[in-house]
Amino acid sequence: MTNDSKIPVVINGVAGKMGREVVKAIASSEDILLVGAVDRNLSVLGQDAGELAGCGPLEVPVLNDLQSVLVLATQSKIQGVMVDFTHPDGVYENVRSAIAYGVRPVVGTTGLSATQIADLGEFAEKASTGALIIPNFSIGMVLLQQAALQAAQYFDHVEIIELHHNQKADAPSGTAIKTAEMLSNLGKKYNPPLVEAKETFAGARGATLGDQIPIHSIRLPGLIAHQEVIFGAAGQIYTLRHDTSDRSCYMPGVLLAIRQVINLKSLVYGLENIL
Numbered sequence: 001m002t003n004d005s006k007i008p009v010v011i012n013g014v015a016g017k018m019g020r021e022v023v024k025a026i027a028s029s030e031d032i033l034l035v036g037a038v039d040r041n042l043s044v045l046g047q048d049a050g051e052l053a054g055c056g057p058l059e060v061p062v063l064n065d066l067q068s069v070l071v072l073a074t075q076s077k078i079q080g081v082m083v084d085f086t087h088p089d090g091v092y093e094n095v096r097s098a099i100a101y102g103v104r105p106v107v108g109t110t111g112l113s114a115t116q117i118a119d120l121g122e123f124a125e126k127a128s129t130g131a132l133i134i135p136n137f138s139i140g141m142v143l144l145q146q147a148a149l150q151a152a153q154y155f156d157h158v159e160i161i162e163l164h165h166n167q168k169a170d171a172p173s174g175t176a177i178k179t180a181e182m183l184s185n186l187g188k189k190y191n192p193p194l195v196e197a198k199e200t201f202a203g204a205r206g207a208t209l210g211d212q213i214p215i216h217s218i219r220l221p222g223l224i225a226h227q228e229v230i231f232g233a234a235g236q237i238y239t240l241r242h243d244t245s246d247r248s249c250y251m252p253g254v255l256l257a258i259r260q261v262i263n264l265k266s267l268v269y270g271l272e273n274i275l
Helices: 017-027 049-053 066-072 088-100 112-128 138-151 174-184 247-261
Strands: 007-012 031-040 081-084 104-107 131-133 157-164 208-210 214-218 225-233 235-246 267-271
Touching: 007 017, 007 066, 007 247, 017 031, 017 049, 017 247, 031 049, 031 247, 049 131, 081 131, 081 138, 081 247, 088 104, 088 112, 088 131, 104 247, 112 131, 112 208, 112 267, 131 208, 131 247, 138 174, 138 235, 138 247, 174 208, 174 225, 214 235, 235 247
Parallel strands: 007 031, 007 081, 081 104, 104 131, 131 267, 157 214
Antiparallel strands: 157 225, 208 214, 225 235
16 A cells, blocks of 8 residues: 555644553554644654654654644545644644644543533534544543443442543543533433532542432542442442553554544544444
């Protein structure tokens, strides 16, 4: 396969742990080509993205100007893609910039608000540009969420615990929010109160989505990404748990998203919607 027939991809946040994994995944793929690499970390500017990721030189230098690099993804007959693993503070503008350039964003950065996602959806729709916002690229997490939807038919009490490394900037995690949204969208009421509860310390019972499903966030070194959905009923507890031991588990989902987003004309939220 020639380079002209491969999907051109720009990685934003290439020096991060997820960014480096994406470089390695793309380098080993046959139909995707890394054409640009962006990061705000000044210590890596000018370095070869492949050498930075540990997979050998790719002749793609790390730059810090996203818009100039996005242009590189528009110089092929195949629609270009931007993969974003950056920071909640900048992801909204990153996605808007990509759409404005006609580059399809695949977003793994969490922290976007519901209002921001809706706004980006309107922008993508007007531009007829595909976009994917994926809180979690793990196939195992998609299966956990589907199992939670099944369990919710039989349990009225549920809480979510999400555990991440202590360098994660946002809480709750996008995956936990997505899971709670999926359960809430079933239209049933959860956790009917049995007593008048009082928190001695604010937040002791976690954050809640729609005053129904508590989400508890833990941030510790040694963790990567983990989630439990715990259902309770008289005499029984049903726990669904997903554990990440290596970030390579996300790469099949990332590559799938890159291949799928070039066929979309609007924004899609959630990996389950492209499987």
